[in-house]
Amino acid sequence: MASTQDGAGDHPKRPIRIAGASGGFSDRQRAIRDLAALDIDVIVGDWLSECTMTLHGAQKVDNERLRAEGKLMEEPVGLFDPTFMDNLSPALPDIARKGIKVAVNAGASDTRLLASLVEQEVKRSGLALKVAYVEGDEVTDTVNRLIKAGEPFPSLMTGENLKNWGYTPVYAQCYLGGAGIAEALSNGADIVVCGRVADAAPAVGAGMWWHGWDREKDFDQVAGSLICGHLVECAAYVTGGYFSGFKRLMEGCENLGFPIAELHHDGSCVITKEEGTGGEVSVGTVASQLLYEIQGPLYYGSDVTAKLEGISMKQIGPDRVQVTGVKGLPPPSTTKVGLTAVGGYQAEFHVYICGLDLEAKAEWIERQIRYSAGEAAKELSCFKFSMNGYCPDNARNQDLATVDLRIFVQTKNKKLVSKSTLDVPGFNRWCMDNGLQGCPGWTLGNDQRQSEGKIYYEYYVTVLPQDQVQHRVTLTWDANRAINVLPCQNMANYLRDQPSYETQAPINLSTYEPTTRGPLGWIVGGRSGDKASDANVGFYVRNDDEWDWLRSLLTIDKIKNLLDEEYKGGKIERFEIPGIRAVVHFLLRDHLDRGFNSTSTYDTLGKNVGEYLRSKWVNIPNKFLHRGRF
Structure with missing residues (x-):
């Protein structure tokens, strides 16, 4: 008690x-x-x-x-x-x-x-x-005042200044x-x-x-x-x-x-x-x-x-x-602050395809819809086609063999994503018009509400000097007495980019042979998350003697290779925590297509970055694999 x-x-x-x-x-x-x-x-x-x-x-x-x-x-x-x-x-x-x-x-x-x-x-x-x-924590007026005074407010994710963002902040909270x-x-x-x-x-x-x-x-x-x-x-x-x-x-x-x-x-x-x-x-x-x-x-x-x-x-x-x-x-002498802006409107349309030749079927549909959109596509800030799922060999049922082709758009022109009735020109019609000239099995998603535009917000993360924050406590039982809380007087300035390094004295991986080809996650645990458009991912092993193998395997170049098509060329930072299950950590800069409220991807919070990477195949030492899988 x-x-x-x-x-x-x-x-x-x-x-x-x-x-x-x-x-x-x-x-x-x-x-x-x-x-x-x-x-x-x-x-x-x-x-x-x-x-x-x-x-x-x-x-x-x-x-x-x-x-x-x-x-x-x-x-x-x-x-x-x-x-x-x-x-x-x-x-x-x-x-x-x-x-x-x-x-x-x-x-x-x-x-x-x-x-x-x-x-x-x-x-x-x-x-x-x-x-x-x-x-x-609400600092909208402070941020606007500092913007007018010339404060650049560089992005913590990209390093670019706020003026290059392209949106007008309406709210700021630190x-x-x-x-x-x-x-x-x-x-x-x-x-x-x-x-x-x-x-x-x-x-x-x-x-x-x-x-x-x-x-x-x-x-x-x-x-x-x-x-x-x-x-x-x-x-x-x-x-x-x-x-x-x-x-x-x-x-x-x-x-x-x-x-x-x-x-x-x-x-x-x-x-x-x-x-x-x-x-x-x-x-x-x-x-x-x-x-x-x-x-x-x-x-x-x-x-x-x-x-x-x-x-x-x-x-x-x-x-x-x-x-x-x-x-x-x-x-730090600064604290993180998030700026909110109205991004525009977004909508999505789903077509289901099944069985064989999925890549070709997806291309057929995309070419037809882009043709239907014509010049109006220039008013879209995002026009994305993604084929989600796959048909396994000799699938045991039809649903398992069915793939979702998702068409996702964002625009500032609300008329292009207005109510998704069948007679309104715009996004829904671009998709719907092609149904009867579709690829084999073209199937309409039965919830057309998603093709009606909804407002979305952009989010921008930067820093604000702590001495610009009016941190205050109010005691309601004491006649609402307010107490100002000043920043720590002993603060320090830190660089935006943290120390990043490859492992020291890596072990030649050939010394771990014989190996078996299989998913990294058979013997490696992981965890990932988001900070706006940055994604972090850390990996760890269960046994002390697996540490040298993990740290030698997981280089920055190896992570780029494992990311495959997911790697878009952004900076990757690396460091190690050897005392905790031998952790190797990576920060993937600007990896997530903005953040939760505006992203065009399924992984809105970066939580699946780690699971995707754990599913990728590497050469696993047999002596580790014999201990059992995660």
Whole structure:
């Protein structure tokens, strides 16, 4: 049970127990209720992503415009996570009775409103919990002012300046750290509602408050809390979700446990999970989550920079992994900021083809549709044909032999993707007109709603000086007293590109013969993710003697070769973490066709980059293969 003391540093030096209750809006809703019944000190949760930030921000701009024009007929739904209140409410009695603290970023673009709803629910429940909220992440006015002053705002993905983007930002939201959360908890808050604090920031703030670290110099400890927060920020990702060894976790996969971190005073932590639940906490699952969405050997937060290359993980018991060796550096002088712009309209049409000669059938359809589009195709910013799936030899059923040919378009001309009735000129007709001169088996998809244009948004990631951010905490029970949170005074400047290197003294791969040709993923685990249009992917092995083979095999050129047609010529950066299942990590610059809200690909979040690469064939040493496959 949590201590009833409020002041930072007043707690006993035992570790703080932090439970990760959410990794996003698609997580299970039982989390806060069930975790509040356990012996924990703080519940943290991450409900935001670049997708939700973009959509909430764009809708907030629309609401403000309609309100100014007198066209907003009723008060809009709050632009915060719509599931949060249903998640929190059942847990409030246990939270109050046991003195558990809560820190979440579910406020999105309406943090103050969500905090007021939490406060109302607390009062309705007859409880005495204190609610605070953290603001300062919305920086649209600041960004516009700096643009007018000549700030170039180079893209973190491409390095090009904002003026070359081609879109006009309508909303800007930056990433805050955990210092504001620590301030709120130190002043007595029980529930802290935030907007866009970084995913790991609630755990950082909880650690600062509990252990009383000096944010100006205790960088190793704060960096440890940053990595701890990163490990639990995506809930079951660290207990078996997205894990390459998932097949052995089938028993109980319906209810993977939510994670619990024991964060020690020195910044080390132990990751465990709810008892009696599915999944596992192993070096494999923890290493897999560590690799998610990292960018290189340095992991940046607004409070600290963590060095990843020296991290060590050790299995110290069933479902207990100890994480040590995190070193800290001063935080960057900037913080990441995402700019949202209206991109235009997008639509898609699906034709199903089957059986033999699929490539030729796809070419037939593409040539006909491009001919039908004619000069109007010049008004499309994206006109893409992709054949998705394949027909295996002697397929056991017709659905398995059927392939989806997806035609995807984006344009600023809404008329080209207007309502998909059969008599409206435009995208739908270009596709539909060719049905009766189609290739053998041409079959119409039965949901034509997708060929009607929907608005989409472009997202641009850059950095903003931390001294331009008005980080602020409001204590609602104390006459809405506001506390300004200043940046750390000991910050540093970092280059956009992190250190990248090939392995030292690689082993001649011929020494590992005899080998068998097969998928890399037979013996190599992996994990990938996105940061706007960048994709990261990390690989690891299960046994120490496989490390030399992995690091020698996976060079930058080898990754380019394995990517095959997916490699578009972008820069690839590489580094290693030898102490954690022998990790080799790659950052694929500008690999994902922009980001979630505007991409033309199926892999909207980069999560399948790693699975694609694990499916590619390499020469696998027989002595490793004999140990069994993932």
